[in-house]
Amino acid sequence: METMEMLWSYMQEDMKADRLNNALKNSPLRQKLEKTREYVLDQQKNYKQIEEQVAVDTDRKDALQDAIARAKEQLEALTARYNENPPADADETRELIKEVEKCSRTLYSYEMELRRIQKSAGDAVTRSTAIRNNTAKAKREFDEMKEEYTAMTEDKKKEYAVLRKNADAKAEGIPAELLVVYNTVKKQISPPMARLVGNQCSGCNTSQPSAALRKIDAGNEIVECETCGRILIR
Ligand SMILES: [Zn+2]
Known part of the structure; x- marks a missing residue:
């Protein structure tokens, strides 16, 4: 059957065009390009998270510094009161000691928290610097790959158009x-x-x-x- 032979030779050209199209879609460069893009987006998200945490920490640090100043003032006031107006008996002494201890504990816990925040601020700087560098590097790679991919696609797309035209010519009369x-x-x-x-x-x-x-x-x-x-x- 003549028509079947025509269809058979159409298939040869159709398959050539399809193979090129598939190779383009599954090219390692395109896949690498997509992976790099995902990486950059991921890093940008991490960077933003760190920035948000730094903002929260900065607010908390200001509040802690105020609280520490107030606690110190309170301790000083207690000391002054002790010097000017010493406790008259054992009960008053116990009360004063209790107040001083409470104030010291508060001060200590604020100072510990401040130290933790300062350490985490240091870590954040290290991490965000690393992220910035890695992201910049990945972006450069991405741009280079994209240029290469665009050039490659352009050639392949032209090639594909030719193959598709050949196939269409073979389809005539079927x-x-x-x-x-x-x-x-x-x-x-x-x-x-x-x-x-x-x-x-x-x-x-x-x-x-x-x-x-x-x-x-x-x-x-x-x-x-x-x-x-x-x-x-x-
Ligand atoms: Zn079969």
Whole structure:
């Protein structure tokens, strides 16, 4: 059947165009490009988080410094009171000691917290510097890769257009309904056609029933392999 041979030679060109298109889509450069982009976005997110934490810490640090100053004033006031007006008895002494201890404990806990915040501020600077450097490096790599990829895509896209045009030329004269079947099968399996070798489908090596073989030889209808679904041709 002449039309089937035309479809077969159309398939050769169609597959060439498809292969190039797939290679483009799955190119390692494109995948690396996408990974680098994700990395940059991730780092930017981390950087923002650190900045937010630094802002919170700065506010807290100011509040702590105020609180520490107040606690120190309180301690000084207690000392002054002790000097000017010493406790008259054991009870008053105990009360004063209690107050001093409470005030000292508060002061100590504020100072500890302040130290923790100062340390975490130092860590934040180290981390954000590292992030800034890594992000800048990744961005440079990304830009270079993107340029390379764009150049490569441009060439490949032109190449693809040529291959597609070749395929379209081969499609001329093939009945539209046959191309519809071809494209439907191609969605399931590619390449969508297979030669018979003896009585076997060369796509999946399954022997075809004699009824199917007779139909193929008669050439009046499209016969698909019962196993893999490819359009069969002698
Ligand atoms: Zn098959």
